[in-house]
Amino acid sequence: MEPRISLVTLGVDDIERSRRFYEALGWSGTGGEGGSPVFIQAGGLILALWGRVDLAQDSAVSDNGGWGGITLAHNVRSPGEVDAITEEARSIGAEILREPAATFWGGYNALWADPDGHRWEIAHNPAWEIRSDGSIVLT
Amino acid sequence: MEPRISLVTLGVDDIERSRRFYEALGWSGTGGEGGSPVFIQAGGLILALWGRVDLAQDSAVSDNGGWGGITLAHNVRSPGEVDAITEEARSIGAEILREPAATFWGGYNALWADPDGHRWEIAHNPAWEIRSDGSIVLT
Numbered sequence: 001m002e003p004r005i006s007l008v009t010l011g012v013d014d015i016e017r018s019r020r021f022y023e024a025l026g027w028s029g030t031g032g033e034g035g036s037p038v039f040i041q042a043g044g045l046i047l048a049l050w051g052r053v054d055l056a057q058d059s060a061v062s063d064n065g066g067w068g069g070i071t072l073a074h075n076v077r078s079p080g081e082v083d084a085i086t087e088e089a090r091s092i093g094a095e096i097l098r099e100p101a102a103t104f105w106g107g108y109n110a111l112w113a114d115p116d117g118h119r120w121e122i123a124h125n126p127a128w129e130i131r132s133d134g135s136i137v138l139t
Numbered sequence: 140m141e142p143r144i145s146l147v148t149l150g151v152d153d154i155e156r157s158r159r160f161y162e163a164l165g166w167s168g169t170g171g172e173g174g175s176p177v178f179i180q181a182g183g184l185i186l187a188l189w190g191r192v193d194l195a196q197d198s199a200v201s202d203n204g205g206w207g208g209i210t211l212a213h214n215v216r217s218p219g220e221v222d223a224i225t226e227e228a229r230s231i232g233a234e235i236l237r238e239p240a241a242t243f244w245g246g247y248n249a250l251w252a253d254p255d256g257h258r259w260e261i262a263h264n265p266a267w268e269i270r271s272d273g274s275i276v277l278t
Contacts, residue, residue: 044274068207135183
């Protein structure tokens with residue numbers, strides 16, 4: 001099995017609301033007709049937004065709500081970008097869960113949630129390389 | 140905010156058990172000393188394995204256990220690869236939640252869970268291109 005993730009699907013309560021949120025961040029979705037998923041090209045993978053009830057059924061899981069032990073991060077090339085993206089997220093109504101600050105591991109990050117509570121850590125980790133295409137490399 | 144995901148962190152009960160599981164699939168982890176995360180280069184992003192209690196705290200969330208509305212997928216270039224990866228996962232103890240089969244959307248997929256119940260859909264979607272570097276493109 002090659003080491004890669006192709007798709008991350010977020011279960012959401014209202015696909016159109018989620019689409020508007022991510023499009024307000026500058027991402028671009030396709031699909032979404034009749035309750036089908038919205039797909040967003042996110043670098044070399046695809047982010048999908050789909051009804052949480054449908055996703056739970058498709059994932060063969062009983063959904064008790066809440067968080068499930070998966071958190072996403074978006075890494076950037078400087079602390080200033082962490083600040084800027086956090087302000088962008090705040091301006092469109094994201095709940096800011098941790099304001100931008102230095103971390104104990106020598107980086108700088110912030111944490112906020114999308115309309116369904118899915119967490120995004122926005123991070124600058126000086127130890128990792130971000131290539132021009134946005135891919136990140138352990139160094 | 141550029142459209143990309145840099146890191147997907149899975150909260151796990153036993154970092155070394157999870158590391159052995161993903162390494163048995165052929166993935167390669169670094170780190171993990173003293174309860175710190177294990178990092179796995181997964182194409183253009185990084186998969187991290189970290190204690191779920193630590194991840195919940197870092198994610199500013201109260202964890203009631205269970206699933207949280209996020210499912211991961213690994214796409215491949217043929218139905219035969221879906222079969223092969225599912226057998227590989229079965230052989231290392233993954234719980235197979237859906238045996239490989241044709242889907243209503245014209246693809247072919249299977250579903251299994253890692254030791255902590257994190258779902259992986261293994262899918263062949265003939266409508267999407269997988270490049271030689273493993274990145275996937277909406278077409």
